Amino acid sequence: MKAIRIGLLGCGTVGGGVVQLLHANASEIAARVGAPLEIAMVAVRDVAKTRATALDRARVVTDPWLLMNDDAKIDVIVETMGGLDPTAALLERALERGPVVTANKMLLATHGAKLLERAKASGHELAFEGAVGGGIPIIRVLREALVGDTVESLRGIVNGTCNFILTKMSAGGGASFDAVLAEAQALGYAEAEPSLDIDGHDAAQKLAILALLAFGAHVDASKIPTEGIRNVAPIDHQFAARFGFAIKHLAVGRNRGSEVELRVHPSLVHRDATLANVNGVLNAIAIEGRALGPCLLSGRGAGANPTAVSVLGDIVDVARSLVQLPKGTAPRALRWKDTPIAKVDASDSRYYLRFQVFDRPGVLAKITGALGDARVSIEQMVQQGGGDASGAPVQVVLMTHAAKESAIERALASIASADFVAQPTRVIRVEEA
Amino acid sequence: MKAIRIGLLGCGTVGGGVVQLLHANASEIAARVGAPLEIAMVAVRDVAKTRATALDRARVVTDPWLLMNDDAKIDVIVETMGGLDPTAALLERALERGPVVTANKMLLATHGAKLLERAKASGHELAFEGAVGGGIPIIRVLREALVGDTVESLRGIVNGTCNFILTKMSAGGGASFDAVLAEAQALGYAEAEPSLDIDGHDAAQKLAILALLAFGAHVDASKIPTEGIRNVAPIDHQFAARFGFAIKHLAVGRNRGSEVELRVHPSLVHRDATLANVNGVLNAIAIEGRALGPCLLSGRGAGANPTAVSVLGDIVDVARSLVQLPKGTAPRALRWKDTPIAKVDASDSRYYLRFQVFDRPGVLAKITGALGDARVSIEQMVQQGGGDASGAPVQVVLMTHAAKESAIERALASIASADFVAQPTRVIRVEEA
Numbered sequence: 001m002k003a004i005r006i007g008l009l010g011c012g013t014v015g016g017g018v019v020q021l022l023h024a025n026a027s028e029i030a031a032r033v034g035a036p037l038e039i040a041m042v043a044v045r046d047v048a049k050t051r052a053t054a055l056d057r058a059r060v061v062t063d064p065w066l067l068m069n070d071d072a073k074i075d076v077i078v079e080t081m082g083g084l085d086p087t088a089a090l091l092e093r094a095l096e097r098g099p100v101v102t103a104n105k106m107l108l109a110t111h112g113a114k115l116l117e118r119a120k121a122s123g124h125e126l127a128f129e130g131a132v133g134g135g136i137p138i139i140r141v142l143r144e145a146l147v148g149d150t151v152e153s154l155r156g157i158v159n160g161t162c163n164f165i166l167t168k169m170s171a172g173g174g175a176s177f178d179a180v181l182a183e184a185q186a187l188g189y190a191e192a193e194p195s196l197d198i199d200g201h202d203a204a205q206k207l208a209i210l211a212l213l214a215f216g217a218h219v220d221a222s223k224i225p226t227e228g229i230r231n232v233a234p235i236d237h238q239f240a241a242r243f244g245f246a247i248k249h250l251a252v253g254r255n256r257g258s259e260v261e262l263r264v265h266p267s268l269v270h271r272d273a274t275l276a277n278v279n280g281v282l283n284a285i286a287i288e289g290r291a292l293g294p295c296l297l298s299g300r301g302a303g304a305n306p307t308a309v310s311v312l313g314d315i316v317d318v319a320r321s322l323v324q325l326p327k328g329t330a331p332r333a334l335r336w337k338d339t340p341i342a343k344v345d346a347s348d349s350r351y352y353l354r355f356q357v358f359d360r361p362g363v364l365a366k367i368t369g370a371l372g373d374a375r376v377s378i379e380q381m382v383q384q385g386g387g388d389a390s391g392a393p394v395q396v397v398l399m400t401h402a403a404k405e406s407a408i409e410r411a412l413a414s415i416a417s418a419d420f421v422a423q424p425t426r427v428i429r430v431e432e433a
Numbered sequence: 434m435k436a437i438r439i440g441l442l443g444c445g446t447v448g449g450g451v452v453q454l455l456h457a458n459a460s461e462i463a464a465r466v467g468a469p470l471e472i473a474m475v476a477v478r479d480v481a482k483t484r485a486t487a488l489d490r491a492r493v494v495t496d497p498w499l500l501m502n503d504d505a506k507i508d509v510i511v512e513t514m515g516g517l518d519p520t521a522a523l524l525e526r527a528l529e530r531g532p533v534v535t536a537n538k539m540l541l542a543t544h545g546a547k548l549l550e551r552a553k554a555s556g557h558e559l560a561f562e563g564a565v566g567g568g569i570p571i572i573r574v575l576r577e578a579l580v581g582d583t584v585e586s587l588r589g590i591v592n593g594t595c596n597f598i599l600t601k602m603s604a605g606g607g608a609s610f611d612a613v614l615a616e617a618q619a620l621g622y623a624e625a626e627p628s629l630d631i632d633g634h635d636a637a638q639k640l641a642i643l644a645l646l647a648f649g650a651h652v653d654a655s656k657i658p659t660e661g662i663r664n665v666a667p668i669d670h671q672f673a674a675r676f677g678f679a680i681k682h683l684a685v686g687r688n689r690g691s692e693v694e695l696r697v698h699p700s701l702v703h704r705d706a707t708l709a710n711v712n713g714v715l716n717a718i719a720i721e722g723r724a725l726g727p728c729l730l731s732g733r734g735a736g737a738n739p740t741a742v743s744v745l746g747d748i749v750d751v752a753r754s755l756v757q758l759p760k761g762t763a764p765r766a767l768r769w770k771d772t773p774i775a776k777v778d779a780s781d782s783r784y785y786l787r788f789q790v791f792d793r794p795g796v797l798a799k800i801t802g803a804l805g806d807a808r809v810s811i812e813q814m815v816q817q818g819g820g821d822a823s824g825a826p827v828q829v830v831l832m833t834h835a836a837k838e839s840a841i842e843r844a845l846a847s848i849a850s851a852d853f854v855a856q857p858t859r860v861i862r863v864e865e866a
Contacts, residue, residue, distance in 0.1 A: 021581045021724055031768070032580055129578070135725045137578035145562070145570035147465055148454045148745030274731060277710040282727070291454055292568045292742045294715070295732035298707060305724040312581030325757055335464070 004033065004319045005040035007067040007074035009090060010081025011055070014103055014130070015042075017308030018078065018315070019055065025312075032316055034323040041067050041074060043081070068093050076318055078311065079104055084111070095119050095126060099318035103130030103311050109205030109221040112212060116334060125321060127314035132206045133158060135306025136299040137313070138285050142213040143334065149289040151214040153254040155431060158206045160281035160301045161190045161197035162229050162249035166266070167279045170237040170246060177230060189281055199228035200249070200264045207251040207262055214253065214287065217260040217339035225344055227265035236354060236426060239382065239397045240268050243352070246276040250431055259342040266428050268352050273433035348402040350379065350430035355396040355415075356423035359386035363420045367396060374411035376403040393422035399430070437466065437752045438473035440500040440507035442523060443514025444488070447536055447563070448475075450741030451511065451748070452488065458745075465749055467756040474500050474507060476514070501526050509751055511744065512537055517544070528552050528559060532751035536563030536744050542638030542654040545645060549767060558754060560747035565639045566591060568739025569732040570746070571718050575646040576767065582722040584647040586687040588864060591639040593714035593734045594623045594630035595662050595682035599699070600712045603670040603679060610663060622714055632661035633682070633697045640684040640695055647686065647720065650693040650772035658777055660698035669787060669859060672815065672830045673701055676785070679709040683864055692775040699861050701785050706866035781835040783812065783863035788829040788848075789856035792819035796853045800829060807844035809836040826855035832863070 008015055019039055022029065030036040042055055043064035061067075064086065067074050077094040079102040081087060087104060088111050094100045095118045102108070108115070108131050119126040129139040133156075142151065157163050161184060168180045175183075181198065184190035196202050201221075208221035229249050240247050245268040254261040269276040274296055278284040283301025288294055300306040357363050364383075371378060379399045386394035400408070412425050439455075441448050452472055455462065463469040475488055476497035494500075497519065500507050510527040512535040514520060520537060521544050527533045528551045535541070541548070541564050552559040562572040566589075575584065590596050594617060601613045608616075614631065617623035629635050634654075641654035662682050673680050678701040687694040702709040707729050711717040716734025721727055733739040790796050797816075804811060812832045819827035833841070845858050 017724070025581050025583075028768075029581060135722070135728060137574050137728075140573065140578055141570050144750070145573055145746045146742065147749050148458050148462060149742045150458075272710060272712070274707060274710050277705060277707050279705070284729075289568070289742060291450070291738040293733045293736070293739055295568060295570075295730070296717075297728070297730050299728035300726045303726070306726055309579065309582045309722060309725045313578045316580050317577070335461075 001035045003036045003038040004322060005038055005073055005075045006315065007072065007077050008039055008042045008058075009064050009067065009077065009079040009087070011042050011044050012080065013304035014307045014311065015078075015080035017304040018080065018311050021308050021312050029316055033319045035319070037315065037319060041072055043067055064090055068097065074098070075322055076101065076315060078102075078315060080311065082106075088115075091115060092118055095124050096122050097124075099125040099127070099322065101127045101311055101314040101318060103128065103307050105131040105202070105205050105209065109208045112209060113218045113336065116336075125318045127318055128209075129314050130307045130310040132209050133283050133285060133297070134299070134301045134303060135309055136283060136285060136297045136301065137310065138210070138297055139213060140313070141295075141297065142210070142287070146289055146292065149291045151255060152288045152290055154210060154214050154252070154285060154287045155275065156207070156210065156251045156285035157248055157275060157278050157283050158251050158285065158301060159197050159200075159203045159249060160283055161194065162200075162203070163278070163283070164189045164281045165198065166229060166232065166247055166249060169232070169234055170241065174234040176234060177232065198230060200226040203249065203251045203264045207253060207264060210251070210285070211253050211260055211262055212336050213334070215255045215260050215339070216336040217255075218336045219260065219262060219339060219341055223341055225263045225265070225341075229266055231426060232266050232428070233426070235395060236352075236428065239354065240352065241271075242382070243268070243380070243399055244271055245269060245430070246271050247428065248275060250275075252431065254347065256342055256346065258339075259346070260339045261342040261346050263344065267431040268428055269431050270433050275433070344405045348404055350402050350432075351400045351408050352428040352430060353398045353400065353408070354426040355398075355421070356393045356425070357396060357420045358391070358422055359394045360420050364396065366418065366420070367415060370411045370414045371398075371400070373414070374407045376407050376411055377401045434468045436469045436471040437755060438471055438506055438508045439748065440505065440510050441472055441475045441491075442497050442500065442510065442512040442520070444475050444477050445513065446737035447740045447744065448511075448513035450737040451513065451744050454741050454745050462749055466752045468752070470748065470752060474505055476500055497523055501530065507531070508755055509534065509748060511535075511748060513744065515539075521548075524548060525551055528557050529555050530557075532558040532560070532755065534560045534744055534747040534751060536561065536740055538564040538635070538638050538642065542641045545642060546651045546769065549769075558751045560751055561642075562747050563740045563743040565642050566716050566718060566730070567732070567734040567736060568742055569716060569718060569730045569734065570743065571643070571730055572646060573746070574728075574730065575643070575720070579722055579725065582724045584688060585721045585723055587643060587647055587685070587718060587720045588708065589640070589643065589684045589718035590681055590708060590711050590716050591684050591718065591734060592630050592633075592636045592682060593716055594627065595633075595636070596711070596716065597622045597714045598631070599662060599665065599680055599682060602665070602667055603674065607667040609667060610665065631663060633659040636682065636684045636697045640686060640697060643684070643718070644686050644693055644695055645769050646767070648688045648693050648772070649769040650688075651769045652693065652695060652772060652774055656774055658696045658698070658774075662699055664859060665699050665861070666859070668828065669785075669861065672787065673785065674704075675815065676701070676813070676832055677704055678702060678863070679704050680861065681708060681711075683708075685864065687780065689775055689779065691773075692779070693772045694775040694779050696777065700864040701861055702864050703866050708866070778837045778839050781837055783835050783865075784833045784841050785861040785863060786831045786833065786841070787859040788831075788854070789826045789858070790829060790853045791824070791855055792827045793853050797829065799851065799853070800848060803844045803847045804831075804833070806847070807840045809840050809844055810834045
């Protein structure tokens, strides 16, 4: 039987993992596809660096455009090179010729709608399970398992670096953010330049892709209200635990019909909630279907092997379609429209507020007064420190009842410039399970 | 475009849910399938009981065999009637004519291999996402997402009745098993005749289906070592919590090459493990892929709506294949072989042992001596009660280091007949996360 010829753009850790898994499971995969799969051509930056073993029969080139030539006879393009340039242009061209599999989250968050339009126009499939949640099959579940249902909301721990750092900080010992970040970097869980992860941009890109699939909502990822984890201090973990919560960095989405609520920020999650117990570099995505109810998927959100499993699952899908479907069959429908992101006030939350103030008479009255003026009511309050002559700031920590973010902001603004305020107030939303 | 004609066997809660979801999402589903879906014929026990609204255009009959007639022109048979007889015979016949979707766990556990053989022989698809884990898309993930990987092990909370009862009992208050079972029955979470659930047989049937998909292992579900939750007492939850564990009823499977390790029993799970925090009627299945690493799916394991979502996902899959694939295309490969179940000694575990003994001099020495003779070493020990004149039994609770079950049994056998033993010893395995 004629082999399906795969062209691989990039052969780093994920690409190399795909090649290895493909070899290790060749007969099983051939049975599923109805034809053997063959890595026919690989484009890499440095031919000398490419491990020759698994690629013995593949043509290794440095010019990725060679894979787009008709005489290369590539059936499926698999992109694991990353980046936006020239990747976006390459995949646009590739989609004119045939199906494409990619694990490139940034590319999809930035050019996803354009690439999906291109795929629809040419009648070729664009598959991207590896782009969100590494080894977690969330894309497949959203596209296929939930086709007869409506996804109402989703909440995810989608950045392993953030989750590792928050887990380590909450485990006690009071290690600072900087110390734990350094440890994560030493372990390879954080980049030397960690901003993309710890400032929440990576999570926002993944949320944009999830919103496209879950809600059919196309948004600009850079417009999603996004906050990272730099400002979560060890003392916040201690207070959160005292109130019965864990602090998790969440990507939250909610379908509001004509709008979509999307936000990325640290959140207090009740310690008995499943998401509160997803620890270390693990990721998890919880969805709420109208008929399905709650459904949670968790696993390794990154890493060569888990991502390679997802990429290979996609390759098998599109290759099977190539072998079995008559020419000209349209790819699986995916419908979306440009959707505005709802204002942050769209939903009420409880809030955790940590004031850092000098211990003077009347301070508590001013704080509670400002909250009362903004119609924010207080559920519980704890004060730590004070009563000595050191003059060090005291911590006043409040849990509010459900309130709008604008009300919280109004209250904080009226306090911010008071002379008893030692440091800016820390604000963390409570995400109800 | 010509509609795909669906024949529905049974129209109770799950079947009714499928009909409703199909109506509510008709245009989305038609776009995905490439043709509209139509409920053409419904077989029910009592025509008068059938809600007429959603079935206005369907022919409602009481003889299910009418759906198998050629002149009924049914494209897809959907079975939600349950039971083995006449369901097994009906589906064997149905698979000669076309694809079949079923949510019948008992049928698959009992006749699954025969039905899958029949499906392979006739070239028609047999889909059964709804049969395991209700709304959890575990079948899809095992069949499709993991095609390029090897599943090494799985652990699941697959019975909502057991999980509800254990969760309620562990929540404190010391409610007895019988009291919580009565509450579960009042809430509709347990049957009037609860044995199938609480004695573990339902979980064993689901485990047999999971083993077929995850390991390609065909086993007789009735041969799986199975233990229910009747013997878990409130005091066991208290001691487990004291040692840092929750008690969960688990179905455990491990791929051992020529054999498969399968067992169903209550287990101690570390309280920080995700499975320990899957509570109430929720189910969860954790798999460990060689390349993928850990992956967990959780959600509602039963109930009309979640199961209907899964059934409808299957209907869309097989209908899309009918519309798009050329006639005669073989269904997706699924390979399995008859596989022996490994002896329970195949893997070591830590054990929780609760001795109920009369408080006499030398009792502890005899217990620890018997364990020592069997080469079981003790990690920690707690004694509760004793030291008074009441003569009531005392509780001696031990956590062992890893040991073989046969060694534990040898030690317990040598103690069982001693005159200081007040009640049989409770034994619960520790399942390491």
